[in-house]
Amino acid sequence: AQSVAQPEDQVNVAEGNPLTVKCTYSVSGNPYLFWYVQYPNRGLQFLLKYITGDNLVKGSYGFEAEFNKSQTSFHLKKPSALVSDSALYFCAVRDYFTGGYNKLIFGAGTRLAVHP
């Protein structure tokens, strides 16, 4: 079965420092991977996706993610964190292999706290 894991419940980083939010995946076949961000009492906002091609994917708000097939990872990164980046981040994989119709399978989420 397709799955993603986010090993850290919370990541703390100082403003201006680089940040990394980790995600590992388990899929049969080629993965379609996504990152979303969720602010309090809001829905999920799409940040970026990996489908195929370049392993470094650039997305919204200065975020990027690195796809690593050998380590089955898709870590979210940003060179310089902002306090406004503080939110809940979800990694997701598209489930199509089992005959499903493209539903997303989400990790449990990582809370990012950026301190001034």
Add this chain to the structure above:
Amino acid sequence: DTGVSQDPRHKITKRGQNVTFRCDPISEHNRLYWYRQTLGQGPEFLTYFQNEAQLEKSRLLSDRFSAERPKGSFSTLEIQRTEQGDSAMYLCASSLGQGAPDNQPQHFGDGTRLSIL
């Protein structure tokens, strides 16, 4: 692009009552999804529509749950005889896609938070 709209934003009801939520997807999007999110967890898939056809349902969607998308535009999710365990955020998402697998992102609404007393 007005985004995905969900109504109501909050619903408080007594156990045993029926509730209905509405989702208006982005206008040109042919695919519509419902997810449920409980506190501290990622969203879990409930059901999926392509146009008006309901193509997939999760095992989470018990017989108390029903979803429709009658004209391939807005969708409703109804929960009958609500239980305490139904308390959650119900999220709707839409996308424009063809075939499977679909490489288009899903765009989410702000959800309906359901609280069962």
